[in-house]
Amino acid sequence: MKTDKTETIELPSELEIEQQINLIVARGLVPKQTFSAYLRLMYTRLGFRYMFHDWTEIAFALAAGSLLLLFALFLESSHSQVIEEDIYAAIFIGSPVLYLLVSTLFFVRRKHSDTYETEMVCKYNVYQLASLRMLAFSLICLALNVALVLAASAMFQHIHLLFALALSASSLFLFSVVFLYIILRIRSDITKYALISLWFAGNIGLKALYSTGYIQLLQTIPVSVYLLLTAVCGALYIKSLNQLRKLQNPEGAI
Structure with missing residues (x-):
């Protein structure tokens, strides 16, 4: 009689098993897309026109908005009693105005648009579009603010340009970070408008009631701290925009 001979099956080692598991996981998972790559892809697919x-x-x-701010600067320059400290206060209070103008125009118009609900179920909904548009708004407004500050330095030659x-x-x-936080976290439209208005009302009120202390506070902070604050807030702003593009619920922030 013939005897059955069973072949010995060589089992893989622990290292080989771990390597194969890692290979399967790596091939099966979709690589995480960075925010910048997401924005580039979205812009490539949709284009500037859309x-x-x-x-x-x-x-x-x-x-x-820029012409109105420039006109206000011109009116101030015609008054000889305007001092350097008042210009700094006006710059701090007025710098977010253009950003607020275009951002509010976008959000309000979108939410009350007849196609809002349809846009919310598209591949790139209102939130995803907002993440790119808001970034563009902030950069454009930054450039316009630089131009306005340069104009102010020409009208009021005694101000410190870098400061x-x-x-x-x-x-x-x-302000951009505060604005996005309110948009993302607050549901009530009335509360949103009230909190956003509080930024300007609070600063104007402090300037009117405690002018000396308010101006001293602005001038006491060195340029390096303002630059650091700009960098930190810029990073938080990008993080908030990244959160904005991940929102999917039509009853969400906007």
Whole structure:
């Protein structure tokens, strides 16, 4: 009789098993996409024409707002009693105005648009579009603020240009972080408007009631601290935009 001979099966080692598991996991998982790569891909797929289809209205709003701020600077320059400290206070309070103008225009119009619900179920919904548009708004407003500060330095030659630029940039990004936090966390529209208005009302009120202390506080902080504040707020702003593009619930923030 023939005897059955069973072949010996060689089992893989622990190291080989671990390597194969890691290989399967690596191939099965979708690589995590960075925020910058996501924005580039979205812009490539949609293009400028769709992303900023209302660019003429945005340009008009920014131009009108810039001209109004420039006109206000011109009126102030005609008063000989205007002092350097008042200009710094105006720069800190007024730097977020253009950003608020275009951002509010975008959010309010989108939410009350007839196509809002349809856009919320698209591959790139209102939140994803907002993440790119808001980044563009902040950079454009930063450039316009720089131009306005340069104009102010030409009208009021006694102001410190680097200090004024750092003050303007820190104010813009600080407000941008607060604005996005309110948009993301607060559901009530009335509460949103009240909290956003509180930024300007609070600063104007402090300037009116405690002018000396308010101005001293702004001037006591060195340029390096304002630049650091700008960098920190800029990083937080990018993080908030990344959170914004991940929102999917139509009853969410906006």
